[in-house]
Amino acid sequence: MANDDVRHEPVMVAEVVDLLVRGRSGTTGMVADMTVGAGGHAGSLLEAGVGRIIGFDRDEDAVRVARERLAAYGERFTAVHRRFSQVGEAEATGPLQGVLFDLGVSSMQLDQPARGFGYRVDGPLDMRMGSNDVTAADLVNDLPEHELADLLFEFGQEHRSRRIARAIVRARDRARIETTDQLAGVVAGAVGRRPGGPHPARRAFQALRIAVNRELEELTASLPRAVGLLGPGGRVVVLSYHSLEDGIVKRAFRDDDRLRVLTKKPLTPSAEETARNPRARSAKLRAAERIGEAA
Numbered sequence: 678m679a680n681d682d683v684r685h686e687p688v689m690v691a692e693v694v695d696l697l698v699r700g701r702s703g704t705t706g707m708v709a710d711m712t713v714g715a716g717g718h719a720g721s722l723l724e725a726g727v728g729r730i731i732g733f734d735r736d737e738d739a740v741r742v743a744r745e746r747l748a749a750y751g752e753r754f755t756a757v758h759r760r761f762s763q764v765g766e767a768e769a770t771g772p773l774q775g776v777l778f779d780l781g782v783s784s785m786q787l788d789q790p791a792r793g794f795g796y797r798v799d800g801p802l803d804m805r806m807g808s809n810d811v812t813a814a815d816l817v818n819d820l821p822e823h824e825l826a827d828l829l830f831e832f833g834q835e836h837r838s839r840r841i842a843r844a845i846v847r848a849r850d851r852a853r854i855e856t857t858d859q860l861a862g863v864v865a866g867a868v869g870r871r872p873g874g875p876h877p878a879r880r881a882f883q884a885l886r887i888a889v890n891r892e893l894e895e896l897t898a899s900l901p902r903a904v905g906l907l908g909p910g911g912r913v914v915v916l917s918y919h920s921l922e923d924g925i926v927k928r929a930f931r932d933d934d935r936l937r938v939l940t941k942k943p944l945t946p947s948a949e950e951t952a953r954n955p956r957a958r959s960a961k962l963r964a965a966e967r968i969g970e971a972a
Contacts (some may be wrong), residue, residue: 686778687717687917688957689946693755696914696939697775698725698966706774707731709906711761711899716743717779719754727774729753735807735890744870751859760807762898764906772908780896781918782806782886793885796878801859804886808856813885822846832893832921833884837868841881857882883919893921904936907967912939914964936965 687693697831706728710719713732723730730753734740740756747754750921761778782794794804802814820828826842840857844867845854864878871877887893894928903913913936923943928939943961951958 686954686956687721687780688954688960689944689962690721691935692944692962693718693777693914693916694725696912697722697777698727699972706908706911706939707775708775709733709764709773709903710776710777710779711764711903712779713743713780714739714758716746716754718779719743720750721745722777723750723753727761730755731758731762732756733764737807742797757827760895762895762902764902771904772793772911774908774911776903776911776913778896778899778903778913778915780892780916780922787960790903794882794925796857796861796876796882799856801856802855802860802883804889806890807833809890813860813889814853814855815886817845817860818849821942828888829881829884831884832887833880833882834920835880835884841867854895860895887921893925896922896925897929901933904933904965904967909967909969911967914962915964915968916960918959918961926963930963930965935963935967937968939964 708722708724708727708730710730710732713719713734714736716732719730719732732740732743732754734743734756735758737758743756747756792800792803792805802812802817804813805811816825816828822842822845825845828840829838829841835841841864844863845860848854848859848863854863856947859879860881861876864881865876868877876878900913900915907913915926916924926944930936940963943963945962946954946957946960
C-alpha cells in the first residue's frame with residue numbers, strides 16, 4: 678500500500694508552493710499541513726525551503742505513510758495523528774508561517790476498497806477517515822427515510838434525494854446494505870445511468886462520506902483556530918473540491934477581520950494538470966494572509 682500512496686500526486690502543488698514559499702521572506706519558518714495525507718504537498722514545501730512542517734491527519738494510515746515517505750527530512754518533518762479541528766498552540770508551536778488544508782477524500786483512501794469510499798470497486802460500506810464510531814452502512818440502514826433524503830440533498834446536493842432514499846429503504850427492508858456495490862446498484866436502479874455521464878451514485882457517496890466524518894463541522898471549527906496560529910504575514914491556503922467546502926472557506930476568509938484575502942476568485946488547476954491528474958478537476962484554491970499581530 679505504501680508504494681501506491683507515494684505515487685499520489687498533490688493537487689495544484691505549484692500554486693501552493695508559490696503562495697507559501699516562493700518570493701517570500703522567512704522561508705525558514707514552520708508550516709502546518711492540516712491534512713498531510715501521503716505527504717505530497719509537505720514534501721514539495723520542504724524541498725522549496727520551508728524550514729519545518731508539522732503534518733496532521735485523522736487517518737492513522739496517512740500518518741504512517743507520510744512519516745515513511747518524508748523520513749529523510751529528519752526533524753524538519755513531524756506527523757501527528759489528530760483531527761485538524763483539535764490542533765492548537767501546543768501542537769503547532771506557533772506562530773506559523775503558513776497553514777495548508779487539502780480537503781476531501783485522498784487518493785490513497787479511494788484506492789483501498791476495504792475503506793469503502795469508492796463506488797467503482799466493491800468493499801465494505803465504511804467511509805470512516807478516522808476512528809469515529811458511525812459508518813456509512815449505519816446511516817444507510819438506520820436513518821429514517823426522510824432524514825436519509827435530507828442528508829443526500831444537503832451534503833450531496835442530490836436533487837433526486839427522495840427517490841434514492843425511497844429505493845434504499847425498499848432495498849434494506851429486504852436485506853441490510855453492507856457493501857459499496859450494493860449501494861451503488863440501488864442508486865443506479867433508482868435514477869438510471871446516462872451513457873458516458875458520471876456515476877449516478879457519486880453524489881450519494883459524497884454525502885455519506887461528509888456525514889460520517891462530520892467534514893463540514895470540522896472545517897468550520899478549524900479555520901478560525903488555524904488563523905489564530907499564524908504570525909503576522911502568515912498565510913492560510915485551502916484546497917476544496919465541492920461548493921459546500923468552498924462556500925465555508927469563502928465566508929470564513931471574508932468575515933475574519935484578521936485576514937486579507939489574496940484570492941478574490943478561487944484559483945483552479947490548469948487544463949494540463951487536470952488531464953494528468955483527474956482528481957484535480959474540481960479543485961478550488963483560496964488563500965488569505967494574516968494582518969496585524971498574532972493572538
